[in-house]
Amino acid sequence: MDFQNSSYIIMGGTSGMGLAAAVALQNQGAKVLVVGRDDESFGEAKRKLGASALALGGDATHPETIDQAIQMAHQEFGTITGLFHVAGGSGRKYGDGPLHELTLDGWNKTFEINLTAMMLSNRAMVNYFLEHKQPGMILNMGSVLGFSPSPKYFVTHAYAAAKSAVVGFSKSIASYYASHSICVNVIAPSLFETPMARRAMENEQIQHFLKSKQPLDGGRPGRSEDILNAVLMFLAPDSNFITGQVLAIDGGWSISEGQYQ
Template identity: 80%
Template sequence: MDFTNTSYIIMGGTSGMGLAAALALQKHGANLVVVGRDDESMPLAKQKLGTIAVVLAGDATDPVTIEKAILQAHDKFGSITGLFHVAGGSGRKFGDGPLHEMTLDGWNKTFEINLTGMMLSNQAMVRYFLQQKKSGMILNMGSVLGFSPSSKYFVTHAYAAAKSAVIGFSKSIASYYASNNICVNVIAPSLFETPMAQRAMEDQHIKHFLKSKQPLDGGRPGRPVDIVNAVLMLLAPDSNFITGQVLAVDGGWAISEGQYQ
């Protein structure tokens, strides 16, 4: 895949799967504007990506953040090829959980960080493509929990609803903007080694569960690098005949039963 003379914005690209994708795109010749929260991940991202990439601090749920990213990407690189929206996270600390225990704040906050932020970046990116009269690629981060629930260990109903909505939203805009040659797809990972998954990764029962729930490669959690090939394929300009699709990168999660101790 040739990413020479391409440029991408990655929302949530300073750590985990977003950073892995950024490094892979950069290795293949892409220019990058990477946006992440102003936390301990920022210096490491700047170090790994170097000065050739633009690394910005910002909140994806603030519409100013994506506007700033688009402005900087266009000014520095002349045009923008695509967007990878990774930013999101668990709403458990806000009150997400089983429906009978969930708080309204947990529901609202979970949708804000997983759906509203994505809508804002997609909206701004589509407006850019239309204004520039050019084709473009958009890839959104979903989750297998949006269509393949796990009722014992992963009970966050607002998160599942939000990630399911990511799929519906992405398919809907993919359909509407297909005639403008704007491709919109979703990648849906299972349990990966990310900061959000720290609770699960420290639970021995969940580790045992994964052996049969996502059995590929010994039944391990995913690693950020595991999404790289899927991301490269769906963001490549040559993939301009693929839209409205959901690709699970899940180690077999969605097709496996999973056994409890």
């Protein structure tokens, strides 16, 4: 995979899986601009990426954030090869949960942070590629919960619906823009060591459940580095014959029954 003379925007790229992807792309020779909402994560991002990377603070649910990111990246790098949209999160604190307890605010906010934000970044990048008459790579972050639910420990129905919609949205735009050589794909992780997963990571019963639910490599939570080979494959400029695909990076989650104590 050749990343020389390539550049990428990573929405949600100042921490966790997004930051790991930014480092991996940079190590391959790509230029990166990372966008994050949490000011506390910027110090670590700048330390790991160095002065050659760009960092922008902003909320992915606001259209001006991706517009500013594109303007900055194009001005600094000359062109933009692709987008990795990682930004999203749990809506549990807003009222997401099982349907009989799900609030309208929880539903709307969960869709806003996981689907509307993605639509905004994807729309802006597609417009950029069309305007400049160039091919492009878009990779969206889904979740295994969008197609492989877990009814006891991971009951957030709005989140599952939003991540399922990520798949439908990505496949639909992949189909429409294929003739423009714009590739759109999805990775769908299971339970990973992220800030969003802190509740699960601190729960002894869930950790026991993981031993049989995602049994690869000893039955552990995923780590950011577990997604990197897939991210590099989907974002590489020479992966221009792959589009509309969904890859689960789940330690076996979607093919395992999972045992309760």
